[in-house]
Amino acid sequence: MISEAEAVVMEVLWRNAPRSAEEILAEVGQAQQWQEGTVKSLLNRLLKKKAVKAERDGRRYLYSPLLAREKYVHQTSKSLLDRLFDGRVAPLVAHFSEQRKLSKKDIAELRQLLEELDDEQP
Incomplete structure (x- = not known):
């Protein structure tokens, strides 16, 4: 599992x-208010997790x-759903709607997604 700080490096x-x-x-x-040592520590952790590779380029390494970002997003979102919502998407959406965190645009996109999913069902 990649930490929040490691994810910042991965995004770069x-x-x-x-x-x-x-x-x-x-x-x-x-x-992030990081020094060079912090970045190098994060990179070393990511190397140990096999999330990045390093190639020597003269006196430095290139990472x-x-x-893949898609795999990270999948793993992270699945972990969140499993931990907080018993692996179910509907309670997640309900939570955001109860907290008024869904904009009209979000709701329209969700409706469109549900229609597409419904059309795909046999």
């Missing part, structure tokens, strides 16, 4: 790879994702 790599630790730091360091 998913957008544009390969990247060096210094390039990652330049992109997110200030917003690229091994874990």
Whole structure:
């Protein structure tokens, strides 16, 4: 499982790879209030998890994702559903509707998705 901080690094790599630790730091360091050591620690953790690979480029390493963003999103969303909503989507949507977190656009998109899913059913 990838931590929230590791996911920030992965997002940089998913957008544009390969990247060096210094390039990652330049992109997110200030917003995250990270130092170079933090980025390198996160990259080492991601290497151990086999989420990224490193290739030597002179005196530095360039990092690229091994874990596809789609797979990460699938794993993370499944984990959330399993932990909080017993693996069911309807209670998740109900939760957001109760909290008034669904915009009119969200509702329209959900209706469209449900119609498409209904059309696909035999």
